[in-house]
Amino acid sequence: MSDVPVLRTEDLGKRYGSTWALRDCSLEIPAGSITALLGPNGAGKTTLLQLAVGLSRATTGQLEVLGLSPWADQETLLPRVGFVAQERPLHRSFTIAETLKLGRVLNTTWDDDLAVSRIESLGLRLSQTVGKLSGGQQAQVALTLALAKRPDLLLLDEPVASLDPLARREFLGTVMEAVAETGMGVILSSHIVADLERVCDHLVILSHARPLLVGPLDELVACHRLLIGPRTDPATVARVHAVIHESHTDRQSSLMVRANGHVYDTCWEQHEVGLEDVVLAYLGQRHGPAERVLEEAVR
Amino acid sequence: MIWVGWRQQRWETIVAAAILAAIAALLIPTGLSMLSSYNNDGLNSCAGALQGGACDAAARSFIHEFDGIGNLIAWFTLVPGIIGILLAAPFVTDLERGTYRLDWTQGITRRRWIAGKLGIAVVTAIVAAGVFIALVTWWRTPLVRVQGRMDNSVFDSEGIVAIGYALFALGLAAAIGAIWRRTVPALVSAFALYFAVRLFVDTWLRQRLVSPLHATWAVNGRGPSLDKAWILSQVPTDQHGHALSLTVLNCSKAAGATCNTAVPTKGAVQYFQTVYHPPSHFWPLQSVEFALFAGAAALLLGLAALWTARRVA
Amino acid sequence: MIEFHVETRSGVPTYLQIVQQVRRAVRLGVLRPGDQLPTVKDVVAGLAINPNTVLKAYRELDLEGVTEGRRGIGTFVREHVDALPQQDVKQLRTSLQKWVAHARAAGLDDEMIGALFADIVRPTTISSVAS
Numbered sequence: 001m002s003d004v005p006v007l008r009t010e011d012l013g014k015r016y017g018s019t020w021a022l023r024d025c026s027l028e029i030p031a032g033s034i035t036a037l038l039g040p041n042g043a044g045k046t047t048l049l050q051l052a053v054g055l056s057r058a059t060t061g062q063l064e065v066l067g068l069s070p071w072a073d074q075e076t077l078l079p080r081v082g083f084v085a086q087e088r089p090l091h092r093s094f095t096i097a098e099t100l101k102l103g104r105v106l107n108t109t110w111d112d113d114l115a116v117s118r119i120e121s122l123g124l125r126l127s128q129t130v131g132k133l134s135g136g137q138q139a140q141v142a143l144t145l146a147l148a149k150r151p152d153l154l155l156l157d158e159p160v161a162s163l164d165p166l167a168r169r170e171f172l173g174t175v176m177e178a179v180a181e182t183g184m185g186v187i188l189s190s191h192i193v194a195d196l197e198r199v200c201d202h203l204v205i206l207s208h209a210r211p212l213l214v215g216p217l218d219e220l221v222a223c224h225r226l227l228i229g230p231r232t233d234p235a236t237v238a239r240v241h242a243v244i245h246e247s248h249t250d251r252q253s254s255l256m257v258r259a260n261g262h263v264y265d266t267c268w269e270q271h272e273v274g275l276e277d278v279v280l281a282y283l284g285q286r287h288g289p290a291e292r293v294l295e296e297a298v299r
Numbered sequence: 300m301i302w303v304g305w306r307q308q309r310w311e312t313i314v315a316a317a318i319l320a321a322i323a324a325l326l327i328p329t330g331l332s333m334l335s336s337y338n339n340d341g342l343n344s345c346a347g348a349l350q351g352g353a354c355d356a357a358a359r360s361f362i363h364e365f366d367g368i369g370n371l372i373a374w375f376t377l378v379p380g381i382i383g384i385l386l387a388a389p390f391v392t393d394l395e396r397g398t399y400r401l402d403w404t405q406g407i408t409r410r411r412w413i414a415g416k417l418g419i420a421v422v423t424a425i426v427a428a429g430v431f432i433a434l435v436t437w438w439r440t441p442l443v444r445v446q447g448r449m450d451n452s453v454f455d456s457e458g459i460v461a462i463g464y465a466l467f468a469l470g471l472a473a474a475i476g477a478i479w480r481r482t483v484p485a486l487v488s489a490f491a492l493y494f495a496v497r498l499f500v501d502t503w504l505r506q507r508l509v510s511p512l513h514a515t516w517a518v519n520g521r522g523p524s525l526d527k528a529w530i531l532s533q534v535p536t537d538q539h540g541h542a543l544s545l546t547v548l549n550c551s552k553a554a555g556a557t558c559n560t561a562v563p564t565k566g567a568v569q570y571f572q573t574v575y576h577p578p579s580h581f582w583p584l585q586s587v588e589f590a591l592f593a594g595a596a597a598l599l600l601g602l603a604a605l606w607t608a609r610r611v612a
Numbered sequence: 613m614i615e616f617h618v619e620t621r622s623g624v625p626t627y628l629q630i631v632q633q634v635r636r637a638v639r640l641g642v643l644r645p646g647d648q649l650p651t652v653k654d655v656v657a658g659l660a661i662n663p664n665t666v667l668k669a670y671r672e673l674d675l676e677g678v679t680e681g682r683r684g685i686g687t688f689v690r691e692h693v694d695a696l697p698q699q700d701v702k703q704l705r706t707s708l709q710k711w712v713a714h715a716r717a718a719g720l721d722d723e724m725i726g727a728l729f730a731d732i733v734r735p736t737t738i739s740s741v742a743s
Binding site: 007050053054055056074079080081083085087088089090092093098100102103105106107108109142145149272 | 300302306308309310396397398402403405406407408612
């Protein structure tokens, strides 16, 4: 595995008609990382993944995947990137064998033995029709298709949405197993925070078409704090630390901050937070700077 | 991609084959019986002009016997179009269901995918239309010998135009489907448009594709050979070919001989002008109509391809 | 073969949970010297966690001297690790079973037994973690 970042964007933007599905996206994801792409529906997760795999073309900005341009170098890049689209599309009338044949025929690099052994280890028969499989099984077949080309990067767009917890666990287990074997990078989008917490070491939070937070997951979560104290104006705190989210009752204030060093202010009770709290705080920003700018642009 | 395209079209190909098989099942027995009738009635030897006597009577009874089924078969002219539209379904369904995202992120470019899928549909449509034409043309051979093939309801399943119809319908469904991306509405509206265009061509445009012949001839003289021709209009005229006014016509028709003589030189129905396409216009008309439909098909398929390549994510 | 369990909400980092589970297994004799730990691949396939977490745990165990990694083969429990003698563990087990039987006979339900036990155990646990 080389050191080339898995994904690198600079002011990346995509517009459909008059709506921006993604904008001002500048981020870098290092090689070999497993990245969570989090955000509500319509935040731009699918857009970013589709741009990365060359399904759509950027309106503005630059995008490099494994050092290549997805639109211009598509034929060189596709063998190295595995992709499972949202709702894991498969041809329902095909058998599993025919689905694998499709992969073999349409791909330049293809490990058929790997594909067949994966299917067998899932307890599936090649003669089964895809449309008759359960959701979890279909997800595994789609994943097999993506893994059998031995990619350097795996992009998964909400792969486990609408799957039961067991199927989710098995699917992610398969992905992790493949990562342990090959060291490939993974970018997976989801809104199930618990799954991502176990699996990911990198984080990208998108909301309203913009990235809000990007970086190594453990570090980011560790530098956020929940401050609880008597009702005050957060201005003093805001001078040093980034206040992500604030809520007040008549007696009490709670602030979610991204700490810039230690929080010395003793009137605040400090609590460590988990990933879910951080994500909710960022996504719940009602009058955050990003939101305001967006509202003005729309007007 | 060839295998992928074929496999994705499997169901539609089977349905098309079944339709053709059903048509064959209807046509072959009736066709054979018609052929034997034709031979037994001695119409074989009448081939050519049917004026007068036994031949005329035999021809009339033959036509009377098989005209009913002939009219039924005439409706089959919609079949190539239906097959064409059907063959666009795999392309549109892939776009509707999002499974194209699976195919496009394997290793081929979207251009190859589009070319493969549409290409296979085109080939299948041509073959199916060819089989259809072969079946119907074979079946109609005796009738054509008696009546010719210039009549509107016969023309469009003879020759090569049906191939153009199939391709046009395919292109229409593919283009609408590429833009709309919902299979059932796209196919239904494609059929409606196809039907409208066919109706328009059949009833108005076809006769104008090649300049028809005009012949003015005296009533008791020898007219042009209208045997097996497609007569567009035949009106009473004066000797210069100008149509007669109604009063003159009424007089001529109503009072019979008396009126005839009462109105002197001008007025009597003495001349007819016929506007018609002789049988020799068959291939020119076929070629122009085919070119129109095939050309439109090419444009529509190109639109479907370009739209999908540029606009879809 | 040991099977790991991970609680993401416990506040204890995942890699540390694995380290603790291995240590505990070795002490209780569930893992004996020379036993192989599950491969990183197998652990993450079953638990759906990041492979780096397991690697970190195994590295930690290696540093602590509990295990050793053999290139290309796997991770194995080291020879001289202080495990409790099996006899002692067995004896403790039996006496605990007797005690529980006594407690039940005295009319204590499971919850009270648990509370009593926790009350005794807690002071000792804190001091052992601190050291």
